[in-house]
Amino acid sequence: MTAELVAPAPTGSGGGRLSRRNLAALLPTLPFFVFVAVFLLLPTIIVVVGAFQDRYGGFTVHNLTILTTGSVRSAAWWSLSLSALSAISGGVIGGLLAYALATAKISGGLRRVVVAACSVLAQFGGVMLAFAFIATIGRTGMVTALIRSWFGTTIDTTWLYDFKGLVLVYSYFQIPLMVIVFLPALDGIREQWREATETLGGTTWVYWRRVAGPILAPAFISSLLLLFANAFSAYATAAALISQSNPLLATQIRGALTNEVTADTTNTAHVLALLMVIIVSLVMTGYAVLQRRASRWLG
């Protein structure tokens, strides 16, 4: 495996002596590539191969039939729509916040503090975030208690552990991530473009519709794709919030892994993992392509 990785290097060098020297130069990079091969590439290969293996190790496509079962289909639907909705809500709100910051002075205190806060909060997923929202709008949460004491009504809090709750909680880390990835694009917008539009008689609407909009569109959509992939790969937040059932693809893998010991004959976890990898890679490829397109004007 390592040989494969290292292989591209000596191309271009023709002579035997030269390539032997090149091989010697490759030696110090070996630890890194061996490590990555064992702990990154090998697990990936195990997932891909395992998805097409029966319990005795033979090749089979029978495993893929689990993709048609009701629970997997509904999990895939939940995962996709949760990722899409939280990407859109995070993208729109985060985009607005990023625009608000882009109009502020670059070295201003407000901007520095908000950007720093966003870089922290974008990492703040997982168990702690789930607890924070349970403490906010759970059965005995702060907001629940406030509403009870102000309006005298007890609100229904079960939605927090449902689809709507996941969208809300995911937005909490999607909004700051959007700010971080979209702000550089907005900073690339030059004041002169607006002035040029005005000089040519364009209104604010024309400026956004014909100048800033088209320039920002690739960056905006690529940011949305990144947010989508981010939500799609997330596991910990949903796992901590909803521990009784497995409504998402990521949490279905938890179920499949715990069942593996007992009765699982179809490598369910591998198939689900493969499905996730394929979707995330497709989305991330789109992200990379659009990012390149965006850097044309906003370099």
Added chain:
Amino acid sequence: MTRATGPLPDAGRRPRDEMRPPQLRRRRRRKQAIFRWIVVALVMLFFAIPMVALLDFSTRLRNGTRNWVSWQPIVHLGSDDPASVEIRAGLVNSLWLVLVTVLIMLVLLVPTMTWVRLRVPALRRPMEFISLLPLTIPAVVLVVGLAPIYRIISNALSISSIWLCFVYVILVLPFAYRALDAGLDGIDVKTLSEAARSLGSSWTTVLWRIVLPNIRSAVLSACFISMALVFGEFTVASLLGRKNLQTAIFIVGQGDAKTAAALALIVLAFAVVLLFVLSFFATGRRRQNQG
């Protein structure tokens, strides 16, 4: 309306036309400032409420009074309280994991990245691609493939949680790589190392006394982001049945949600300090490079 007054180069109206844009701009500035403060205030409120709620939740009793009883297992971490024992075990594991992960990360990345830049530039793209690969492989997917590998590790070494450090190096790889790459971009590795080599220093000296001191702030930010990620890691540890700080918070939360809320708040405050320091580091460095 603007269209009519805009592009007419009439001599008499010219001064007024030149007056218009600054006025318009000033009005727009004011509108933007109002918009900015409203948006920032609303979103910050959304960010702040769950944090305040953690504090509120951990201290409020059912009858409306407050006390800090739920904080006791954390404040007296050495006690025999089951929550304390759980947290202590998780915390110790996470501290070791942070230490070992950061060390392996630095030992694997810094020499290799320097060497690749100096001697095998053809490997730079492949190395970058591989280092960023974990971004497209969700941790939960990695776990599926890692389960058999960790079964071997459990048999060959032990079932200790410390071996999670190997996966964690992979998880922090993209972030650490980016930080170090930016640091190495900022210095002229080739000239520096050639100068040192021509003065007779060994490769170890070049690495230890030339490269490392020059990319100090990049190394620090790679360490900070790795620390933050390892302290926050839950997915792999819980699915592989190991114990760290996050699984401890989760387990404590099953029994005593208030103590878990208090703990989450402390860990979060710690992460905020860590990452705040990091982000100011990063912006400071970037400005230095630009200027």
